Amino acid sequence: MKVLLIGSGGREHALAWALSASPLLTKLYCAPGNAGIAEVAECVPIGAMDFDALVAFAQEKKIEFVVIAPDNPLVGGLWDRFEAVGIRASGPSMAGAILEGSKGFVKDLCEEIGIPTAAYKRFKDAASAKAFADTLGLPVVIKADGLALGKGVIIAETKADAGKAIDFMFEGGFGESGSEVVVEEFMEGEEASFFALSDGENALPLIGAQDHKRAFDGDKGPNTGGMGAYSPAPVLPPPQMQIAMDRFIKPTVAAMAERGRLYQGVMYLGLMMTKDGPKLVEYNCRFGDPECQVMMMRLKSDLLTALIATCDRQLHHLELRWRDDAALTVVMATKGYPGDYAKGSEIRGLEKARAMEGVQIFHAGTAMKDGRLIANGGRVLNVTALGKDVAEARARAYAAVDAIDWPEGFCRRDIGWRALGR
């Protein structure tokens, strides 16, 4: 089977690595990919938002299955474009991707079907948003309704900051995504990510993971796309995963089907484990990055078979096997990330690092230039390892980090601290 993978980050490298092991695969393309993905797939220089060129390429190469990994093309309707020309793609459809594309939609859905989440209201003007924020206590959470590159959430510690955040969003600070604003109650607790597959009717659990969103050790500094992750997450033991399936995933799959919003593919549940039980923080319509990297390390079954089953309403016939080992990934980023950073610095020592026991290195923002590997983005490498437990996986991952010679890079040194502190 000829497969086209869309995306260019560490998540996509992990997916490419897992797909390339599939007995069903004959040829893997990736658009646009990166230097690491190029080792397991043929990369083609087409951006993930260039829908016309992606569809034309897939038709020309007679692609039989497409894996759309990032949120932007899914929310923008790329799945529907492939559907229209009869090429199967792992979804969801544009109508289904609203689960990530509109926070207001999700909050209303929670209320209608009884999914636990923070108290909230949706607003189209600043004055009423501020008045409601005043009733919620502090801190208070202000969210732009639409996709804002992961930056559309402001946790305001004071009334003045809440007002500023609301004005900022309505004045277009996050672009179009801020034309509607959600104001919600702050939830206290530990966050965890849980993943499932949906085929539009049936849901199949994947596993849980924990991400580290802040840039610096001790969960300090600005929010990022994620600086590291591990799985399993001790905060999500099997009984909690069962709750995640029964109280969140299954009712959501059913509700989307009832509303005629075809939801096939990955359903990513962001949970806050509060003292009153798990509550929804957000849904995403795709694998997490970097959570996907640790999940692919633990997956023993064939990823391609599972993703195809999501398109064929066959998930109820499938069972996935996972390694008992823990996996942990450390994100190495260019100094300055998530703010301004320079591109083009050289990275050395990867061969030595990836030869270490249990280690895989997924590339996020890399490129080859004159035969040398260079950093080409903010998040650059995901140094990932398996171990018998989180402590061993972490020791192996950091030993590999230390073998990499890249003075212009940095990473957090405390990935996994919550799991080890238990």
Ligand code: AMP
């Ligand atoms: P989101 O884009 O919805 O994932 O939000 C980004 C981050 O903001 C989440 O991962 C949480 O850490 C935090 N967050 C969002 N909503 C809340 C809330 N109601 N209470 C506490 N933290 C929140």
Ligand code: GLY
């Ligand atoms: N790791 C968070 C995300 O992928 O949205």
